Amino acid sequence: MIPAAGMGTRLGCSGPKALVDVGGKALVVRTLERFSPIGLLEDAVIIVTPGHENGFKSALARAFPGSPFTIVTGGAERQTSVQKGLDALSPNTEIVVIHDAARPFISQSTVTESMQAAAKCGAATVAIPAVDTVLRGDSGNWLVDTPPRHELWLCQTPQTFRVEVIRRAHAQAAEDDHVGTDDASLVRRMGERVKLIKGSPLNFKVTTPLDLKMAQWVVREGLA
Numbered sequence: 001m002i003p004a005a006g007m008g009t010r011l012g013c014s015g016p017k018a019l020v021d022v023g024g025k026a027l028v029v030r031t032l033e034r035f036s037p038i039g040l041l042e043d044a045v046i047i048v049t050p051g052h053e054n055g056f057k058s059a060l061a062r063a064f065p066g067s068p069f070t071i072v073t074g075g076a077e078r079q080t081s082v083q084k085g086l087d088a089l090s091p092n093t094e095i096v097v098i099h100d101a102a103r104p105f106i107s108q109s110t111v112t113e114s115m116q117a118a119a120k121c122g123a124a125t126v127a128i129p130a131v132d133t134v135l136r137g138d139s140g141n142w143l144v145d146t147p148p149r150h151e152l153w154l155c156q157t158p159q160t161f162r163v164e165v166i167r168r169a170h171a172q173a174a175e176d177d178h179v180g181t182d183d184a185s186l187v188r189r190m191g192e193r194v195k196l197i198k199g200s201p202l203n204f205k206v207t208t209p210l211d212l213k214m215a216q217w218v219v220r221e222g223l224a
């Protein structure tokens, strides 16, 4: 499942971020291409920006003629978008891989590793150990405390789950009016285990104009 329904406010683009050009291809197309060699394209559920369904449909049909994706219209928050995607999974799905459209350089071995971990433990997220010291600050920009760096990881995607686990986590979050910025944390807040899978700095999220420049550079240099 590919959440692609954001508008890219921090990137400052005119249309949906997932359709922004990165070295001649739309961001969401580059991301989806990563899943083709491991056979995950056929069952893909792509969650797209409300009001831009046709733009997504034509970009995807051009890039992947004949690929039978399910396209779902997203919601205002990422969590709502994923919830709608979960509702659209084909009924025989056992493991769901949720990966941001905005991370075009995920490696196939990391996807496979996260699927194996989810099959075994129920839930897994890719993340990278923090290299910088991470500070907690308050609303007035005063330092509150400094959690020990060796305990801190920076969250990435894919986040991979047994379908039953992530459906239960979303239902619980909805019942509690809890809105999170990722899906694995919804599983953890039910007290269940989530395996951390080491990702790579190359699996960065295209968020700002600088990230977009970096993504273009990665493509040009053939780094991922």
Ligand code: CTP
Pocket: 002, 003, 004, 005, 006, 007, 008, 009, 010, 011, 017, 018, 047, 074, 075, 076, 077, 078, 079, 081, 082, 100, 101, 102, 103, 205, 206, 207
């Ligand atoms: N996303 C989504 N539905 C939303 C918001 C985000 O499917 N309502 C997706 C984005 O398309 C992206 C991923 O979740 O692939 C991570 O979100 P983010 O990088 O924050 O993208 P945007 O929300 O588009 O960017 P911004 O927060 O700068 O507006």
Ligand code: MG
Pocket: 006
């Ligand atoms: Mg966002």
